[in-house]
Amino acid sequence: MSDFEKLKEELKDKLFKAQNSQEVDIIRTEIFGKNGLINLEFKKLGSLSPEDKKKLASEINRAKQELTKLFNDKAEKLVDVEIDEKVKKEKDDVTLPEKEFRLGKIHPVSQVIDEISSIFSEIGFSVEEGPDVESEYYNFTALNTPENHPAKDMHDTFYIDKNMKTLLRTHTSPVQVRTMLNGKPPFKIIAPGRTYRSDSDQTHTPMFHQLEGLHIDENINMGHLKGCLNYFIKEFFEIDKIKMRFRPSHFPFTEPSAEVDIGYKIQNNKIVIGEGDKWLEILGCGMVHPNVLKNSKVDPNKYQGYAFGIGIDRLAMLKYGINDLRSFFECDYRWLNYYGFDPLDVPTNYRGLSK
Numbered sequence: 131m132s133d134f135e136k137l138k139e140e141l142k143d144k145l146f147k148a149q150n151s152q153e154v155d156i157i158r159t160e161i162f163g164k165n166g167l168i169n170l171e172f173k174k175l176g177s178l179s180p181e182d183k184k185k186l187a188s189e190i191n192r193a194k195q196e197l198t199k200l201f202n203d204k205a206e207k208l209v210d211v212e213i214d215e216k217v218k219k220e221k222d223d224v225t226l227p228e229k230e231f232r233l234g235k236i237h238p239v240s241q242v243i244d245e246i247s248s249i250f251s252e253i254g255f256s257v258e259e260g261p262d263v264e265s266e267y268y269n270f271t272a273l274n275t276p277e278n279h280p281a282k283d284m285h286d287t288f289y290i291d292k293n294m295k296t297l298l299r300t301h302t303s304p305v306q307v308r309t310m311l312n313g314k315p316p317f318k319i320i321a322p323g324r325t326y327r328s329d330s331d332q333t334h335t336p337m338f339h340q341l342e343g344l345h346i347d348e349n350i351n352m353g354h355l356k357g358c359l360n361y362f363i364k365e366f367f368e369i370d371k372i373k374m375r376f377r378p379s380h381f382p383f384t385e386p387s388a389e390v391d392i393g394y395k396i397q398n399n400k401i402v403i404g405e406g407d408k409w410l411e412i413l414g415c416g417m418v419h420p421n422v423l424k425n426s427k428v429d430p431n432k433y434q435g436y437a438f439g440i441g442i443d444r445l446a447m448l449k450y451g452i453n454d455l456r457s458f459f460e461c462d463y464r465w466l467n468y469y470g471f472d473p474l475d476v477p478t479n480y481r482g483l484s485k
């Protein structure tokens with residue numbers, strides 16, 4: 131028997147006796163590695179005559195085939211054995227205590243956005259969105275805001291660039307322009323979203339939420355605006371009667387403009403909406419200014435309509451008795467647990483799921 135044959139038999143025996151995949155890996159190198167049995171034998175070919183070369187080469191190839199097959203069979207067997215052992219060890223222990231399970235809560239702001247969206251969608255409004263980082267043009271200029279308007283002041287607005295061309299939108303009103311530029315009238319949309327102003331106290335936070343409304347068609351007038359808001363407020367606060375008043379106001383993007391107050395009273399330390407002789411401002415609105423329509427490529431001689439902007443956080447505070455606006459944004463889990471909504475326990479006037 132040649133040395134090669136002897137070594138081969140030894141390695142076959144070693145392989146046969148191997149107990150685990152580490153041992154098999156070592157044998158793999160001894161057989162097929164750079165300085166393993168097969169390669170070393172191939173190296174001998176160089177010094178042989180053509181005839182012997184042919185003979186030895188076919189011998190080595192045969193040995194290589196035989197060893198490869200043995201090797202693969204062994205490796206496969208060992209993998210099966212190792213998996214079996216692992217599965218045996220990993221048996222579930224049903225006596226272990228269960229993992230703690232916590233159900234998340236829906237933030238009051240998300241809840242109120244859902245409620246408002248479902249109320250408006252029932253009367254034909256669709257939902258639009260716009261970017262938080264907005265251009266000065268859409269946020270102010272296209273909305274007919276004059277160059278020297280106080281809202282444009284650095285103290286009020288978070289500008290993103292030195293040239294004051296990009297900013298964090300100060301209101302959701304730019305979505306009006308974006309929506310109109312993107313489509314053809316009629317438009318009947320709401321746009322909820324985050325808005326930003328440099329302000330912070332118990333009733334103001336640098337980031338807050340608004341909901342924009344826009345209804346443009348050939349014959350829309352202030353009566354429609356009044357009817358729409360009246361319906362919305364009743365549905366939102368789940369009351370049959372409300373006291374509502376339109377107070378003349380000014381916004382550059384509407385003419386005429388108004389602010390809407392609702393009547394309320396305090397009873398047993400709680401706020402009761404819809405009764406009493408106190409007034410609370412809840413939104414701004416008006417008939418869309420012809421310049422805004424022109425900037426949005428809508429013909430003001432043919433189309434007109436109303437717009438409104440509602441402070442979402444304030445509505446959430448009123449409806450759910452939350453006193454401090456800042457707590458909305460502090461990410462305190464205890465607060466969310468108390469004021470948040472159970473995703474499976476949906477309030478009665480929330481119609482998003484039952485539709």
Ligand code: DAH
Nearest residue numbers: 301303414415416437438439
């Ligand atoms: N954008 C206004 C603000 O942030 C709110 C507003 C007033 C929106 C009148 C409107 C509107 O669409 O018609 O104070």
